[in-house]
Amino acid sequence: MSARFEELDWRRTPIGLVSLRRRWDRTLDREVHEIKLDDEFLMSDLFTVAEVELARLGLAASSAAELDVVVGGLGLGYTAHAALADPRVRSLHVVESLGEVIEWHRRGLLPLGAELTADPRTRLVHGDFFAMADSGTGFDVEQPRRRFHAVLLDIDHSPKHVLDQSHAGFYEVEGLRRLAGQLRPGGVFALWSDDPPQEEVTAALAEVFATVRSHVVTFDNPYTGGRSANTVYTAVLE
Ligand SMILES: C[S@@+](CC[C@H](N)C(=O)[O-])C[C@H]1O[C@@H](n2cnc3c(N)ncnc32)[C@H](O)[C@@H]1O
Numbered sequence: 017m018s019a020r021f022e023e024l025d026w027r028r029t030p031i032g033l034v035s036l037r038r039r040w041d042r043t044l045d046r047e048v049h050e051i052k053l054d055d056e057f058l059m060s061d062l063f064t065v066a067e068v069e070l071a072r073l074g075l076a077a078s079s080a081a082e083l084d085v086v087v088g089g090l091g092l093g094y095t096a097h098a099a100l101a102d103p104r105v106r107s108l109h110v111v112e113s114l115g116e117v118i119e120w121h122r123r124g125l126l127p128l129g130a131e132l133t134a135d136p137r138t139r140l141v142h143g144d145f146f147a148m149a150d151s152g153t154g155f156d157v158e159q160p161r162r163r164f165h166a167v168l169l170d171i172d173h174s175p176k177h178v179l180d181q182s183h184a185g186f187y188e189v190e191g192l193r194r195l196a197g198q199l200r201p202g203g204v205f206a207l208w209s210d211d212p213p214q215e216e217v218t219a220a221l222a223e224v225f226a227t228v229r230s231h232v233v234t235f236d237n238p239y240t241g242g243r244s245a246n247t248v249y250t251a252v253l254e
Contacts, residue, residue: 024125028117034058034116036125041237049092049126050116061127065095066246067170067233068209071098073231074206075105077250082106083163086155086198088145088169092118093128095170095208100135108138109155109164111145118142145171146186149195164202170208174247175217177210187217192224196229199253209247217249225251 026035032054041048041062050060075083083104090112110132114117118140121129132138141155145250148155149167156162172178175187185191188249196203205225209217213230221228230250237244 025116025120029085029114032219033116034191036120037118039221040096041067043187047100051081051092059091061092061094063235063244064092064235065231066248067091068098069231069233070104070168070206070208070248071095073248073250074166074204075099076204077204077206077229077252078104078165080104080165080200080202083165085109086164088109088149089139089171090121091170093121093132094214096132096138099168100132100137105137108135109141110138111141111143111148111155113142113144115142142146145169148185149198150191154198159161164198164203165200166204166206167195167199168206174209174211174214175207175220176214187220189220189223192220194226196253201253203253205251207249207251209249212245212246212248213247221249221251224253227252238253 021039022037022038024038026033035052038049040046048060048062051058080205081104084107085099085105087110088097090096090110096110099108119127122133125131136150152161153160178184191249213232218230231248232245233248234243234245
């Protein structure tokens, strides 16, 4: 068993003090990594079932034989790691706005960091996913206007509960149309949400994509003694 609590790194950033810590969680009986912004929890690997399902369900919706994939939001790397498990994936661009998170993966301070960064298919891109989705250049600055087979997004709590109000327009029809412009024909957009499936979200997706599904992903929550749920939307272009 590791020490009960250890602060692995902390940084002053323009948005506040960002820190990485690991602790032994008695309820789960395993080590947990957490990233905090000042006193608020930004993310943790307490529950990662739906993050993994985001990759699995998103890539399963594509019929392409080889896949160029974008993940929006690196976080603790579970979605990116699960995407790499699909042998069809030939390239993976992971866009992350916090340089510290990328660095912690590169230094192997996070459990999946060594594997993610050693995989020659992976590019960790320091940038704003929403600005890139909206731009003419797109997600690959080395190959401007490159189109992708799939974009897997887990940044906001949900399309209606965004981290920053500037993200809200992305989830409207016009924003989704611009994202679709970054995809190949038959391309897939998959989206993680902390909320139950929302009619407004599926309706906006259906304006742009030919096939839209919402999947409720449930998992055991030892803290409540019950089951918790997240939603994964998958949307496929014609
Ligand atoms: C919930 S976490 C992603 C968790 C990830 N799916 C996993 O499996 O661990 C969201 C991530 O998005 C990053 N982020 C926030 N705003 C962003 C933006 N505008 N562009 C890119 N990344 C952003 C956060 O720093 C954080 O690392």
